[in-house]
Amino acid sequence: MHEFDLARSILDIVNQEASSRGLQPMAVEITVGRMSDVVPEALSFALDTQAAERGLVGVTFNMCPVPVTMLCRRCGHEYEVADSDFTCSGCRSTDVEMISGDELEVATIEFEDRPCETSQETPYEDTV
Amino acid sequence: MTKVTVNKSARQENDELAAVIRQRLAEHGVLTLNLVSSPGSGKTSLLERTVRDLSGELRLATIVGDVQTERDAERLREAGALLVQPITTGGLCHLDARMVTAALERLDPESLDILLIENVGNLVCPSSYDLGEDMKVVIISVTEGDDKPLKYPGMFRRSSLMVINKTDLLDHCDFEMDAVVTNARKVNGNIESLAVSCRSGEGLDSWYDWLRTQHERKRRKEPA
Numbered sequence: 001m002h003e004f005d006l007a008r009s010i011l012d013i014v015n016q017e018a019s020s021r022g023l024q025p026m027a028v029e030i031t032v033g034r035m036s037d038v039v040p041e042a043l044s045f046a047l048d049t050q051a052a053e054r055g056l057v058g059v060t061f062n063m064c065p066v067p068v069t070m071l072c073r074r075c076g077h078e079y080e081v082a083d084s085d086f087t088c089s090g091c092r093s094t095d096v097e098m099i100s101g102d103e104l105e106v107a108t109i110e111f112e113d114r115p116c117e118t119s120q121e122t123p124y125e126d127t128v
Numbered sequence: 129m130t131k132v133t134v135n136k137s138a139r140q141e142n143d144e145l146a147a148v149i150r151q152r153l154a155e156h157g158v159l160t161l162n163l164v165s166s167p168g169s170g171k172t173s174l175l176e177r178t179v180r181d182l183s184g185e186l187r188l189a190t191i192v193g194d195v196q197t198e199r200d201a202e203r204l205r206e207a208g209a210l211l212v213q214p215i216t217t218g219g220l221c222h223l224d225a226r227m228v229t230a231a232l233e234r235l236d237p238e239s240l241d242i243l244l245i246e247n248v249g250n251l252v253c254p255s256s257y258d259l260g261e262d263m264k265v266v267i268i269s270v271t272e273g274d275d276k277p278l279k280y281p282g283m284f285r286r287s288s289l290m291v292i293n294k295t296d297l298l299d300h301c302d303f304e305m306d307a308v309v310t311n312a313r314k315v316n317g318n319i320e321s322l323a324v325s326c327r328s329g330e331g332l333d334s335w336y337d338w339l340r341t342q343h344e345r346k347r348r349k350e351p352a
Protein backbone atom coordinates (compact mmCIF):
# COMPACT_ATOMS: atom_id res chain seq x y z
CA MET A 1 0.00 0.00 0.00
CA HIS A 2 2.89 2.38 0.68
CA GLU A 3 4.15 1.64 -2.83
CA PHE A 4 2.21 4.67 -4.07
CA ASP A 5 4.06 6.95 -1.71
CA LEU A 6 7.40 5.49 -2.65
CA ALA A 7 6.57 5.77 -6.34
CA ARG A 8 6.09 9.51 -5.86
CA SER A 9 9.52 9.83 -4.28
CA ILE A 10 11.04 7.88 -7.14
CA LEU A 11 9.31 10.05 -9.75
CA ASP A 12 10.53 13.17 -7.92
CA ILE A 13 14.11 11.88 -8.05
CA VAL A 14 13.82 11.14 -11.77
CA ASN A 15 12.41 14.61 -12.40
CA GLN A 16 15.19 16.29 -10.42
CA GLU A 17 17.87 14.39 -12.29
CA ALA A 18 16.23 15.14 -15.62
CA SER A 19 15.75 18.84 -15.08
CA SER A 20 19.27 19.37 -13.71
CA ARG A 21 20.62 17.86 -16.94
CA GLY A 22 17.98 19.20 -19.28
CA LEU A 23 17.57 15.75 -20.78
CA GLN A 24 14.59 13.54 -21.45
CA PRO A 25 14.61 10.33 -19.36
CA MET A 26 13.86 7.10 -21.23
CA ALA A 27 14.42 4.24 -18.82
CA VAL A 28 14.89 3.98 -15.07
CA GLU A 29 16.40 1.07 -13.18
CA ILE A 30 15.14 0.61 -9.63
CA THR A 31 16.84 -1.73 -7.19
CA VAL A 32 14.38 -3.43 -4.88
CA GLY A 33 15.91 -5.34 -1.99
CA ARG A 34 14.13 -8.50 -0.94
CA MET A 35 13.91 -7.04 2.58
CA SER A 36 12.71 -3.62 1.48
CA ASP A 37 9.07 -4.49 2.25
CA VAL A 38 8.19 -3.45 -1.27
CA VAL A 39 6.38 -5.66 -3.74
CA PRO A 40 8.04 -5.01 -7.13
CA GLU A 41 4.81 -5.59 -9.07
CA ALA A 42 2.91 -3.14 -6.87
CA LEU A 43 5.66 -0.54 -7.20
CA SER A 44 5.76 -1.01 -10.94
CA PHE A 45 2.01 -0.51 -11.13
CA ALA A 46 2.17 2.57 -8.91
CA LEU A 47 4.92 4.09 -11.07
CA ASP A 48 3.08 3.45 -14.31
CA THR A 49 -0.14 4.95 -13.04
CA GLN A 50 1.48 8.10 -11.60
CA ALA A 51 4.24 8.81 -14.12
CA ALA A 52 2.09 10.77 -16.55
CA GLU A 53 0.69 13.13 -13.94
CA ARG A 54 4.25 13.81 -12.75
CA GLY A 55 5.22 14.80 -16.28
CA LEU A 56 7.03 11.60 -17.19
CA VAL A 57 5.58 10.20 -20.38
CA GLY A 58 7.13 7.31 -22.26
CA VAL A 59 9.53 6.35 -19.48
CA THR A 60 10.13 2.65 -18.77
CA PHE A 61 10.68 1.54 -15.19
CA ASN A 62 12.62 -1.66 -14.64
CA MET A 63 12.67 -3.44 -11.29
CA CYS A 64 15.94 -5.13 -10.32
CA PRO A 65 15.43 -7.44 -7.34
CA VAL A 66 18.37 -7.61 -4.94
CA PRO A 67 18.91 -10.71 -2.79
CA VAL A 68 19.71 -10.42 0.89
CA THR A 69 23.48 -10.66 1.34
CA MET A 70 25.06 -10.97 4.78
CA LEU A 71 28.58 -10.69 6.12
CA CYS A 72 29.63 -12.66 9.20
CA ARG A 73 31.59 -10.55 11.65
CA ARG A 74 33.08 -13.65 13.23
CA CYS A 75 34.39 -15.65 10.27
CA GLY A 76 34.14 -13.15 7.41
CA HIS A 77 31.87 -15.40 5.35
CA GLU A 78 29.61 -13.69 2.83
CA TYR A 79 26.35 -15.45 2.03
CA GLU A 80 22.86 -15.03 0.69
CA VAL A 81 19.75 -15.52 2.78
CA ALA A 82 16.92 -17.22 0.97
CA ASP A 83 14.49 -17.77 3.86
CA SER A 84 14.33 -16.19 7.30
CA ASP A 85 17.45 -17.70 8.83
CA PHE A 86 20.07 -14.96 8.94
CA THR A 87 22.64 -16.91 10.97
CA CYS A 88 26.02 -17.42 9.28
CA SER A 89 25.86 -20.37 6.92
CA GLY A 90 29.56 -20.97 7.59
CA CYS A 91 29.92 -20.88 11.37
CA ARG A 92 26.32 -20.42 12.66
CA SER A 93 27.25 -17.12 14.33
CA THR A 94 24.44 -14.60 14.81
CA ASP A 95 26.88 -11.69 14.81
CA VAL A 96 26.19 -10.78 11.22
CA GLU A 97 25.47 -7.66 9.22
CA MET A 98 23.39 -7.07 6.13
CA ILE A 99 25.39 -5.82 3.16
CA SER A 100 22.51 -5.54 0.76
CA GLY A 101 18.87 -6.46 0.50
CA ASP A 102 16.96 -3.63 2.15
CA GLU A 103 17.56 -0.94 -0.47
CA LEU A 104 15.00 0.82 -2.57
CA GLU A 105 16.91 3.03 -4.95
CA VAL A 106 16.84 4.77 -8.26
CA ALA A 107 19.98 3.04 -9.53
CA THR A 108 20.40 4.37 -13.07
CA ILE A 109 18.59 6.58 -15.54
CA GLU A 110 19.00 6.43 -19.30
CA PHE A 111 18.55 9.76 -21.03
CA GLU A 112 17.89 10.61 -24.63
CA ASP A 113 20.91 12.46 -26.00
CA ARG A 114 18.82 15.25 -27.45
CA PRO A 115 17.83 17.85 -24.81
CA CYS A 116 14.18 17.84 -23.87
CA GLU A 117 12.17 20.84 -24.99
CA THR A 118 10.57 21.60 -21.66
CA SER A 119 13.80 21.44 -19.72
CA GLN A 120 13.60 25.06 -18.62
CA GLU A 121 10.18 24.68 -17.11
CA THR A 122 9.15 22.97 -13.94
CA PRO A 123 8.61 19.38 -14.97
CA TYR A 124 5.25 19.10 -13.25
CA GLU A 125 2.73 20.97 -11.19
CA ASP A 126 2.75 19.78 -7.64
CA THR A 127 -0.66 18.36 -6.84
CA VAL A 128 -1.01 18.01 -3.10
CA MET B 129 21.38 7.28 -25.04
CA THR B 130 23.38 8.18 -21.96
CA LYS B 131 23.14 5.99 -18.90
CA VAL B 132 23.77 7.75 -15.60
CA THR B 133 24.32 6.14 -12.22
CA VAL B 134 22.14 7.82 -9.63
CA ASN B 135 21.89 5.51 -6.58
CA LYS B 136 19.42 7.65 -4.66
CA SER B 137 17.17 6.13 -2.03
CA ALA B 138 13.42 6.52 -2.36
CA ARG B 139 13.37 6.83 1.43
CA GLN B 140 15.83 9.69 1.53
CA GLU B 141 13.27 12.35 2.35
CA ASN B 142 11.86 10.33 5.23
CA ASP B 143 15.34 9.47 6.50
CA GLU B 144 16.40 13.12 6.53
CA LEU B 145 13.36 14.12 8.56
CA ALA B 146 13.97 11.21 10.92
CA ALA B 147 17.55 12.36 11.45
CA VAL B 148 16.31 15.80 12.48
CA ILE B 149 13.87 14.27 14.99
CA ARG B 150 16.58 11.99 16.37
CA GLN B 151 19.01 14.86 16.79
CA ARG B 152 16.47 17.07 18.54
CA LEU B 153 15.39 14.39 21.00
CA ALA B 154 18.96 13.27 21.63
CA GLU B 155 19.99 16.77 22.67
CA HIS B 156 17.62 16.43 25.59
CA GLY B 157 18.33 12.78 26.34
CA VAL B 158 14.79 11.69 25.51
CA LEU B 159 14.54 7.93 24.98
CA THR B 160 12.31 7.37 21.94
CA LEU B 161 10.72 4.03 21.17
CA ASN B 162 8.72 2.98 18.13
CA LEU B 163 6.22 0.27 19.15
CA VAL B 164 5.22 -2.04 16.32
CA SER B 165 3.07 -5.18 16.13
CA SER B 166 0.24 -6.89 14.30
CA PRO B 167 -3.18 -5.36 14.97
CA GLY B 168 -4.32 -6.22 18.48
CA SER B 169 -1.10 -7.58 20.01
CA GLY B 170 -1.41 -5.11 22.85
CA LYS B 171 0.49 -1.93 22.03
CA THR B 172 -2.13 0.37 23.54
CA SER B 173 -2.61 -1.94 26.54
CA LEU B 174 1.12 -1.94 27.23
CA LEU B 175 1.24 1.84 26.98
CA GLU B 176 -1.80 2.22 29.26
CA ARG B 177 -0.14 0.08 31.94
CA THR B 178 3.19 1.79 31.52
CA VAL B 179 1.70 5.25 31.84
CA ARG B 180 -0.33 4.25 34.92
CA ASP B 181 2.62 2.57 36.64
CA LEU B 182 5.54 4.84 35.75
CA SER B 183 4.09 8.32 35.49
CA GLY B 184 5.15 9.26 39.02
CA GLU B 185 8.72 8.27 38.25
CA LEU B 186 9.43 9.16 34.64
CA ARG B 187 8.03 11.86 32.42
CA LEU B 188 6.36 9.96 29.59
CA ALA B 189 4.69 11.15 26.43
CA THR B 190 2.94 9.12 23.79
CA ILE B 191 2.16 9.55 20.13
CA VAL B 192 -0.39 7.15 18.76
CA GLY B 193 -1.05 6.36 15.15
CA ASP B 194 -4.46 5.01 14.31
CA VAL B 195 -5.82 4.31 10.88
CA GLN B 196 -9.25 5.89 11.21
CA THR B 197 -10.19 6.68 14.78
CA GLU B 198 -8.88 8.26 17.93
CA ARG B 199 -9.95 5.36 20.15
CA ASP B 200 -6.43 4.42 21.21
CA ALA B 201 -5.61 8.03 21.94
CA GLU B 202 -8.73 8.25 24.09
CA ARG B 203 -7.67 5.16 26.07
CA LEU B 204 -4.25 6.64 26.70
CA ARG B 205 -5.67 9.98 27.68
CA GLU B 206 -7.84 8.20 30.27
CA ALA B 207 -4.77 6.42 31.60
CA GLY B 208 -3.27 9.84 32.17
CA ALA B 209 -0.80 9.96 29.33
CA LEU B 210 0.71 13.16 28.13
CA LEU B 211 -0.46 12.77 24.58
CA VAL B 212 1.60 14.68 22.10
CA GLN B 213 -0.94 14.44 19.33
CA PRO B 214 -2.87 11.52 17.92
CA ILE B 215 -2.19 10.83 14.28
CA THR B 216 -4.97 9.37 12.19
CA THR B 217 -3.29 8.09 9.09
CA GLY B 218 -6.47 8.08 7.01
CA GLY B 219 -5.92 4.58 5.73
CA LEU B 220 -2.14 4.64 5.51
CA CYS B 221 -0.48 1.51 6.81
CA HIS B 222 2.34 3.09 8.82
CA LEU B 223 3.56 6.28 10.45
CA ASP B 224 6.27 8.24 8.71
CA ALA B 225 8.75 10.85 9.87
CA ARG B 226 6.70 13.69 8.41
CA MET B 227 3.71 12.78 10.62
CA VAL B 228 5.92 12.52 13.69
CA THR B 229 7.55 15.87 12.91
CA ALA B 230 4.11 17.48 12.80
CA ALA B 231 3.04 15.78 16.02
CA LEU B 232 6.18 16.96 17.78
CA GLU B 233 5.74 20.60 16.87
CA ARG B 234 4.26 21.57 20.20
CA LEU B 235 6.45 19.35 22.33
CA ASP B 236 9.15 20.62 24.61
CA PRO B 237 11.73 17.80 24.73
CA GLU B 238 13.23 19.42 27.81
CA SER B 239 10.21 18.31 29.82
CA LEU B 240 10.42 14.65 28.81
CA ASP B 241 12.21 11.43 29.69
CA ILE B 242 10.65 8.90 27.35
CA LEU B 243 8.62 9.28 24.17
CA LEU B 244 6.59 6.22 23.20
CA ILE B 245 5.25 6.06 19.67
CA GLU B 246 2.51 3.54 18.93
CA ASN B 247 2.72 2.70 15.25
CA VAL B 248 -0.14 1.41 13.11
CA GLY B 249 -0.87 -2.28 13.73
CA ASN B 250 0.92 -3.92 10.81
CA LEU B 251 4.00 -6.14 10.75
CA VAL B 252 5.19 -5.15 7.29
CA CYS B 253 5.00 -1.51 6.29
CA PRO B 254 6.10 0.30 9.48
CA SER B 255 9.39 -1.58 9.66
CA SER B 256 11.17 0.35 6.92
CA TYR B 257 10.06 3.83 7.99
CA ASP B 258 12.52 5.43 10.35
CA LEU B 259 10.69 7.77 12.75
CA GLY B 260 13.81 9.05 14.45
CA GLU B 261 13.45 6.51 17.26
CA ASP B 262 16.30 5.04 19.26
CA MET B 263 14.85 1.58 18.97
CA LYS B 264 11.92 -0.37 17.68
CA VAL B 265 10.10 -2.60 20.11
CA VAL B 266 8.07 -5.38 18.53
CA ILE B 267 5.13 -6.80 20.45
CA ILE B 268 3.84 -10.27 19.73
CA SER B 269 0.98 -11.94 21.56
CA VAL B 270 0.87 -15.65 22.30
CA THR B 271 -2.29 -16.07 20.23
CA GLU B 272 -0.41 -15.17 17.05
CA GLY B 273 1.84 -18.22 16.77
CA ASP B 274 5.52 -18.63 17.59
CA ASP B 275 6.58 -18.58 13.93
CA LYS B 276 5.76 -14.87 13.47
CA PRO B 277 9.45 -13.80 13.46
CA LEU B 278 10.15 -16.12 10.51
CA LYS B 279 7.12 -14.87 8.61
CA TYR B 280 7.89 -11.19 9.15
CA PRO B 281 11.69 -11.13 9.36
CA GLY B 282 12.02 -7.46 8.45
CA MET B 283 10.22 -6.29 11.55
CA PHE B 284 12.07 -8.61 13.92
CA ARG B 285 15.45 -7.83 12.34
CA ARG B 286 14.98 -4.13 12.87
CA SER B 287 13.67 -4.39 16.43
CA SER B 288 15.88 -4.33 19.51
CA LEU B 289 13.38 -5.88 21.89
CA MET B 290 10.57 -8.39 21.49
CA VAL B 291 7.82 -8.15 24.10
CA ILE B 292 5.75 -11.33 24.24
CA ASN B 293 2.31 -10.32 25.50
CA LYS B 294 -0.81 -12.11 26.77
CA THR B 295 1.09 -14.79 28.68
CA ASP B 296 -2.10 -15.29 30.71
CA LEU B 297 -3.44 -17.10 27.64
CA LEU B 298 -0.49 -19.48 27.21
CA ASP B 299 -2.46 -22.52 28.39
CA HIS B 300 -4.96 -22.00 25.61
CA CYS B 301 -2.48 -21.66 22.76
CA ASP B 302 0.08 -23.82 20.96
CA PHE B 303 2.70 -21.23 21.61
CA GLU B 304 6.17 -22.29 22.74
CA MET B 305 8.13 -19.57 24.49
CA ASP B 306 11.46 -21.21 23.56
CA ALA B 307 10.44 -21.52 19.93
CA VAL B 308 9.54 -17.85 19.51
CA VAL B 309 12.85 -16.76 21.06
CA THR B 310 14.82 -19.19 18.87
CA ASN B 311 12.99 -17.99 15.77
CA ALA B 312 13.54 -14.35 16.62
CA ARG B 313 17.26 -15.00 17.13
CA LYS B 314 17.57 -16.68 13.75
CA VAL B 315 16.37 -13.45 12.23
CA ASN B 316 18.17 -11.11 14.61
CA GLY B 317 20.94 -12.45 16.83
CA ASN B 318 20.91 -9.32 18.99
CA ILE B 319 17.21 -9.12 19.80
CA GLU B 320 16.33 -9.13 23.50
CA SER B 321 13.05 -10.57 24.68
CA LEU B 322 10.75 -10.48 27.66
CA ALA B 323 7.31 -11.90 28.43
CA VAL B 324 4.41 -9.98 29.96
CA SER B 325 0.71 -10.03 30.50
CA CYS B 326 -0.93 -6.65 30.32
CA ARG B 327 -4.00 -8.27 31.83
CA SER B 328 -2.49 -9.88 34.95
CA GLY B 329 0.52 -7.60 35.18
CA GLU B 330 2.92 -10.56 35.17
CA GLY B 331 6.35 -9.66 33.82
CA LEU B 332 5.67 -5.94 33.56
CA ASP B 333 8.40 -5.24 36.11
CA SER B 334 11.03 -6.54 33.73
CA TRP B 335 9.66 -4.25 31.00
CA TYR B 336 9.84 -1.29 33.37
CA ASP B 337 13.39 -2.20 34.34
CA TRP B 338 14.34 -2.40 30.69
CA LEU B 339 12.84 1.06 30.14
CA ARG B 340 14.71 2.49 33.14
CA THR B 341 18.00 1.02 31.93
CA GLN B 342 17.57 2.32 28.39
CA HIS B 343 16.54 5.73 29.61
CA GLU B 344 19.53 5.95 31.90
CA ARG B 345 21.84 5.02 29.01
CA LYS B 346 20.25 7.58 26.80
CA ARG B 347 20.53 10.27 29.45
CA ARG B 348 24.21 9.53 29.86
CA LYS B 349 24.54 9.42 26.08
CA GLU B 350 25.89 5.88 26.12
CA PRO B 351 25.37 3.73 23.06
CA ALA B 352 22.56 1.21 23.53
Ligand SMILES: Nc1nc2c(ncn2[C@@H]2O[C@H](COP(=O)(O)OP(=O)(O)OP(=O)(O)O)[C@@H](O)[C@H]2O)c(=O)[nH]1
Pocket residue numbers: 165166167168169170171172173174200248249250293294295296297324325326327328
Ligand atom coordinates in the same frame (compact mmCIF):
# COMPACT_ATOMS: atom_id res chain seq x y z
N1 LIG C 1 -5.91 -11.81 27.71
C1 LIG C 1 -5.20 -10.71 27.42
N2 LIG C 1 -5.71 -9.78 26.61
C2 LIG C 1 -4.97 -8.70 26.33
C3 LIG C 1 -3.69 -8.50 26.89
N3 LIG C 1 -3.18 -7.34 26.40
C4 LIG C 1 -4.12 -6.82 25.60
N4 LIG C 1 -5.21 -7.63 25.56
C5 LIG C 1 -6.45 -7.43 24.79
O1 LIG C 1 -6.14 -7.50 23.40
C6 LIG C 1 -6.97 -6.59 22.67
C7 LIG C 1 -6.12 -5.68 21.80
O2 LIG C 1 -5.28 -4.89 22.64
P1 LIG C 1 -4.75 -3.44 22.22
O3 LIG C 1 -3.93 -2.96 23.33
O4 LIG C 1 -5.89 -2.61 21.76
O5 LIG C 1 -3.85 -3.85 20.98
P2 LIG C 1 -3.11 -2.88 19.94
O6 LIG C 1 -1.85 -3.55 19.55
O7 LIG C 1 -3.01 -1.51 20.48
O8 LIG C 1 -4.13 -2.91 18.72
P3 LIG C 1 -4.17 -1.95 17.42
O9 LIG C 1 -3.84 -0.57 17.86
O10 LIG C 1 -5.56 -2.10 16.89
O11 LIG C 1 -3.14 -2.53 16.49
C8 LIG C 1 -7.80 -5.85 23.71
O12 LIG C 1 -9.05 -6.43 23.78
C9 LIG C 1 -7.01 -6.03 24.98
O13 LIG C 1 -7.82 -6.00 26.13
C10 LIG C 1 -3.18 -9.51 27.78
O14 LIG C 1 -2.07 -9.45 28.30
N5 LIG C 1 -3.98 -10.59 27.99
Ligand SMILES: [Mg+2]
Pocket residue numbers: 171172173200246
Ligand atom coordinates in the same frame (compact mmCIF):
# COMPACT_ATOMS: atom_id res chain seq x y z
MG1 LIG D 1 -3.59 0.30 19.65
Ligand SMILES: [Zn+2]
Pocket residue numbers: 072073074075076077088089090091092093
Ligand atom coordinates in the same frame (compact mmCIF):
# COMPACT_ATOMS: atom_id res chain seq x y z
ZN1 LIG E 1 30.52 -16.99 10.28
